[in-house]
Amino acid sequence: MKTESRFRETSLWATIMIIFGLVPVFMTSTYQMNLASHILIWILFATAFNMLWGLTGMLSFGQALYYGLGAYFVGLMVKYLGSAWFFPGMAIGLVASAIIALLIGLLLIRVGGVYFTMLTLAFAQLMYQIMFKWYNFTGGDDGVVGIMQPGIFSNPIVYYYFILGIVIASIWILKRIAYSPFGMVLRCVNQNPDRVRFLGRRVRRNQLRIYIVSSVFVALAGGLMVGVDNSIHTDMFVWTTSGEVILMTVLGGINQFFGPFVGAIALILIEDIVGAYTEYWSLIIGTIVLIMVLLFPKGLVGEFLQLKHRFLKLKKHGG
Amino acid sequence: MHSKKRWICLIVAMFAFCVAPAGVSAADKLIKIGGLYPMTGRAGLYGKDSVAAAEIAINEINAKGGAAGYKIDATFNDSKVKAAYAIRVAKRYISEDKVNFLFGVVSSGVGLAVTEVSKQEKKIFIGTDHASTRLTVDNFQPYYFRVSNNTFQSMASGALYLQELKKTKPWKTIAFIGPDYSYGHSQFDEIKYSLERLGVEFKVVGEYWPKIYAPDYTSYITSILNDKPDVLVSGFWGGDTVAFIKQAQAFGLFNKMTYFHPDAGGNYELMSAMGDELPLGLILGARHYNNWPNTEQNKNFVKNFKALTGRYPTYAAEGAYAGIYAIAAAVEKVGNPDDTEALIKALEGLKIKLPEDPDGFTSYINPETHQMIQTQAIGVTVANKDFPPATRMLGNWKVYKAEDLVPPSDYIKMKRKK
Numbered sequence: 001m002k003t004e005s006r007f008r009e010t011s012l013w014a015t016i017m018i019i020f021g022l023v024p025v026f027m028t029s030t031y032q033m034n035l036a037s038h039i040l041i042w043i044l045f046a047t048a049f050n051m052l053w054g055l056t057g058m059l060s061f062g063q064a065l066y067y068g069l070g071a072y073f074v075g076l077m078v079k080y081l082g083s084a085w086f087f088p089g090m091a092i093g094l095v096a097s098a099i100i101a102l103l104i105g106l107l108l109i110r111v112g113g114v115y116f117t118m119l120t121l122a123f124a125q126l127m128y129q130i131m132f133k134w135y136n137f138t139g140g141d142d143g144v145v146g147i148m149q150p151g152i153f154s155n156p157i158v159y160y161y162f163i164l165g166i167v168i169a170s171i172w173i174l175k176r177i178a179y180s181p182f183g184m185v186l187r188c189v190n191q192n193p194d195r196v197r198f199l200g201r202r203v204r205r206n207q208l209r210i211y212i213v214s215s216v217f218v219a220l221a222g223g224l225m226v227g228v229d230n231s232i233h234t235d236m237f238v239w240t241t242s243g244e245v246i247l248m249t250v251l252g253g254i255n256q257f258f259g260p261f262v263g264a265i266a267l268i269l270i271e272d273i274v275g276a277y278t279e280y281w282s283l284i285i286g287t288i289v290l291i292m293v294l295l296f297p298k299g300l301v302g303e304f305l306q307l308k309h310r311f312l313k314l315k316k317h318g319g
Numbered sequence: 320m321h322s323k324k325r326w327i328c329l330i331v332a333m334f335a336f337c338v339a340p341a342g343v344s345a346a347d348k349l350i351k352i353g354g355l356y357p358m359t360g361r362a363g364l365y366g367k368d369s370v371a372a373a374e375i376a377i378n379e380i381n382a383k384g385g386a387a388g389y390k391i392d393a394t395f396n397d398s399k400v401k402a403a404y405a406i407r408v409a410k411r412y413i414s415e416d417k418v419n420f421l422f423g424v425v426s427s428g429v430g431l432a433v434t435e436v437s438k439q440e441k442k443i444f445i446g447t448d449h450a451s452t453r454l455t456v457d458n459f460q461p462y463y464f465r466v467s468n469n470t471f472q473s474m475a476s477g478a479l480y481l482q483e484l485k486k487t488k489p490w491k492t493i494a495f496i497g498p499d500y501s502y503g504h505s506q507f508d509e510i511k512y513s514l515e516r517l518g519v520e521f522k523v524v525g526e527y528w529p530k531i532y533a534p535d536y537t538s539y540i541t542s543i544l545n546d547k548p549d550v551l552v553s554g555f556w557g558g559d560t561v562a563f564i565k566q567a568q569a570f571g572l573f574n575k576m577t578y579f580h581p582d583a584g585g586n587y588e589l590m591s592a593m594g595d596e597l598p599l600g601l602i603l604g605a606r607h608y609n610n611w612p613n614t615e616q617n618k619n620f621v622k623n624f625k626a627l628t629g630r631y632p633t634y635a636a637e638g639a640y641a642g643i644y645a646i647a648a649a650v651e652k653v654g655n656p657d658d659t660e661a662l663i664k665a666l667e668g669l670k671i672k673l674p675e676d677p678d679g680f681t682s683y684i685n686p687e688t689h690q691m692i693q694t695q696a697i698g699v700t701v702a703n704k705d706f707p708p709a710t711r712m713l714g715n716w717k718v719y720k721a722e723d724l725v726p727p728s729d730y731i732k733m734k735r736k737k
Contacts, residue, residue: 029414034407132499132530141500141531142428143402145435145458230439231432233402275396275404276411282359 013172020164024157033160037228039268040167041221046248046260047171048217053246054254055178056210057190059117061242062124066097066215068237070222072131075144075232083150090223097219098212105211109204121239128237143233147226159227166224170217171261177213178257186210247285251292253299262300350386350646350656352393353412354423354639355433357400361532361558364588365425365635369447370395371628372636373422375620376643386647387654393643398424402432409436419656420445420646425557425635426531427451427502437462443662445646447638450582450606451501452509455688456726456734462659464666464689466645467638468606470505470554470582471513471726476695476719477581477604478513481550483717484602485519490549490577494525496539496563497554503528506554506582512730524548532559536566544570551576556583561592564601573598580604581697588633590700590709597700597711604697607637610705610712611696612677620674631706641673641682641691680721688731692721 023036045067052058073093077085108119131138138144153159177183185206188196193203226232235241244267245260252263270288274281296303354373356366377391385391394416398405405424412418413436421437421444424430430449437444438460446454446465450473455465484490495510497503507526514521525546527539543551551572555563560583567573578601585603609621609631620640624632645666650656652665667686675693676682682693698713706712 031411031414034410034414038407133528135499135504135528140504141498142431142453145431146438229403229406231402231406231435233428233432235401235403272407272411275408281397 013168017164017168020168021161024160030156033156034228035268035272037160037163038225039265040163041225041228042245042248042264042268043261044167044170044224045218045221046245046252046264047174047257048214048221049245050249050254050257050260051174051178051186051210051214051217053249054256054259055183055190056186056207058112058207058211059246060120060211060214061117061239061246062120062122063214063218063245064237064239064241065120065124065127066101066218067222067225067241068124068127068131068232068234069093069097069100070219070224071226071232071236072138072222073219074223074226075147076138078147078226079144083148086147086149086153086227090220093223094216094219098216101212101215102208105208105215108211109207121242124237124242125239128234128239131237132234138234141234143231143235145231147230147232149227153227163224163228166220170220174213174217175257182206182209247289249299251289251299253302256299256301256305259299259301266300347392348385348389349392350389350420350650351416351418352391352420352422352643352646353409353416353418354393354395355398355405355408355421355429356395356423357425358397360400362400362425364633365448365557366397368624368628368633368636369423369425369639372620372624372632373639373643375623375627376640376647380643380647386650389650389656391643391647393422394418395423398426398429400426400429402429405429406432406436409433410440413440413442418442422642422646423447423639424449426500427454427505428500430454431458431501434458434460434463441659443659443666445642447642448606448635449502451505452726452734453501453505455690456731459688459735461663461689464645464684464691466641466684466691467634468582468693468695469690470502471509472690472693472695472721472724473582473604473606474506474509475513475724475726476697477510477552477579478517478519479719479723480581480602480697480717481514481521481579482517482519484550484577488577491520492522492524492548493550493552494523494527494543494546494548495552495554496527496529496543498531498556498559499528500531502556503531503554507552510552516727529559534562536563540567540570540572543567544572544575548576550579553578553580553584554582555580556586557588560584560586560589564589564593564598565596568596568598573601577602582606583634585698585713586634587631587706587709590706590711591631594708594710599700599702599711601700602697603700603713604695605634607632607634607675608696608698608713610703610714611698611716612675614674614676614678616672616676617674631709637674641671641675644671644673645669645684645691677718682721685725687728688726692725694721695719695724 024033027033049063052060070093074089077089104123148154185201189203196203248263248267249260251266253259274284356369358366381390396408425448427449444463450470452469452471495507581604585605587609649662649665653661670681670683672681680694682691685692696716696718699715700711701714703712704710
């Protein structure tokens with residue numbers, strides 16, 4: 001039984017690697033690779049976000065803060081110090097995000113539920129305003145354009161595989177965390193925090209830890225995005241960016257580890273296909289999300305798993 | 320067994336769905352244009368007017384057999400006024416749709432992002448409406464051309480106007496209010512630069528930077544009233560202008576100072592949105608006017624636009640119209656839309672008679688900045704019911720020669736060095 005599930009797990013990762021790995025080989029235009037890069041980065045963003053929401057039950061409406069920070073550390077470093085600072089900037093961005101997440105997190109975890117959500121939103125909007133108003137340093141609403149990676153990474157195909165490697169590795173780590181003893185504690189925090197306390201575990205400390213972990217991976221997603229768009233914009237900090245990840249997660253399924261993964265792919269493809277044909281893209285996305293929430297609240301992955309489960313059960317009974 | 324078949328059907332159907340769009344054949348010789356305009360929100364009208372005017376130009380050109388035998392085929396997409404999204408669409412246009420030209424863009428912030436894509440992918444980008452001088456000066460790149468006035472030209476004519484105003488209505492202090500991004504900051508720097516260049520004495524008593532699309536300007540208005548400038552220079556555009564003027568009027572701001580808004584204030588959108596509420600005596604400018612110049616070409620343009628859409632155009636429309644004609648003229652010269660380097664040569668120094676050109680002047684593209692050089696007029700709001708629903712239009716025109724409004728080359732050098 002165990003070897004079977006391990007085999008399944010390995011083949012799942014292999015399939016993901018192969019599908020995304022073959023994009024540059026079979027693409028008919030570089031845009032498809034660009035789109036795949038976007039998808040990969042949003043997958044990382046959404047999965048890291050769902051470590052907070054789906055796993056631990058902390059709905060953050062402000063993860064865009066770290067997405068923006070990760071990107072701005074890279075972008076501003078390159079702007080002022082040269083493109084050699086691209087990767088160091090990314091690393092510094094991760095460390096800085098961890099520190100900021102620790103400081104903000106200490107305040108945030110004191111409150112729960114909707115208060116937590118509102119505070120995360122407030123901090124993200126605060127940072128957005130700083131970046132927006134500091135025109136001389138950050139470029140304000142114009143952002144910074146023309147940020148290039150150094151050396152061989154300026155080749156889009158090389159950079160694509162770099163993203164693929166980092167994203168898959170990150171998702172793998174996040175999955176390990178989600179199913180580790182720490183992850184189990186987080187699930188308990190989500191379902192019954194009082195029981196966690198009875199069991200001698202600290203609720204807040206675990207919440208803080210996962211907040212930092214999630215924020216660091218979100219910052220990583222932001223840093224990676226700089227190399228795809230070659231520019232940074234204050235949009236990255238704004239609440240709609242946080243909202244988009246929430247939509248992806250709802251679409252894919254909140255309570256599934258791979259929910260945000262599938263949701264990110266679905267939402268970006270819908271946006272891309274619908275956006276190419278009509279200006280009423282938001283209406284269509286809105287309708288789809290409405291239908292999902294009302295009729296399929298478990299999300300794409302959740303409903304699929306349930307369907308599969310039912311099917312297998314039927315087969316068992318029938319056979 | 321049954322379920323397997325169903326799966327196969329499903330996979331085949333999905334595959335067919337993915338492949339279907341690729342099956343459309345390109346039988347005609349086409350000039351492909353990928354346009355990006357905002358279609359919703361406060362900037363939405365600019366996008367809609369631009370698309371309508373571009374379509375008028377395309378129909379006119381295609382009806383005459385196209386340019387060098389090529390028909391124009393344009394696709395327009397919502398830029399969402401979001402740089403990151405516009406970059407993605409621009410990249411899709413280039414690698415997926417194989418467009419020959421990128422086209423459009425209302426916001427300078429989005430323009431800066433798209434010009435970067437144009438530079439990397441070596442595709443010509445025709446800017447039709449965004450006005451920040453940074454695109455043609457600081458961030459200049461050879462694949463970018465702009466066919467409408469930039470803020471430097473508006474502010475240079477604005478400075479000339481203010482210089483003359485001193486004689487009839489002495490003023491000493493100015494204040495500036497404009498949106499907090501490239502477009503606003505360019506205007507403030509340039510009005511100061513142009514006034515200093517003319518040797519006009521002035522003192523800045525305040526500068527205010529609301530966010531673009533801000534809903535409420537009350538706090539700024541009270542600050543302005545406290546700072547008591549003689550002249551308030553405004554750098555808003557679109558719905559922001561309308562919102563600001565409506566709110567400022569409630570405070571009686573226009574009785575206390577001269578309101579001066581030379582780049583986008585004179586847009587027809589303001590007149591049609593405010594009707595009788597619009598105060599008289601505001602000094603406004605724009606990139607195209609429905610009632611100036613009084614040439615056949617301009618009258619026809621306005622008439623055709625009205626016939627197609629049922630409304631009078633905002634200035635964005637003429638920019639898009641000019642852009643399509645510039646592309647057609649360049650392709651006509653080169654003979655095909657694929658030789659990008661030859662098209663750049665053709666566009667540099669291109670002369671083209673536009674609806675906004677008064678008699679005796681023809682707009683042309685400056686090879687050094689790739690900026691269209693045009694005459695600029697500034698007017699004052701007066702009662703005029705010729706273009707309903709507006710009951711005010713601009714009048715008492717002051718017209719400035721195109722050559723006087725161009726940035727001097729040491730200015731360009733200084734900015735590009737930065």
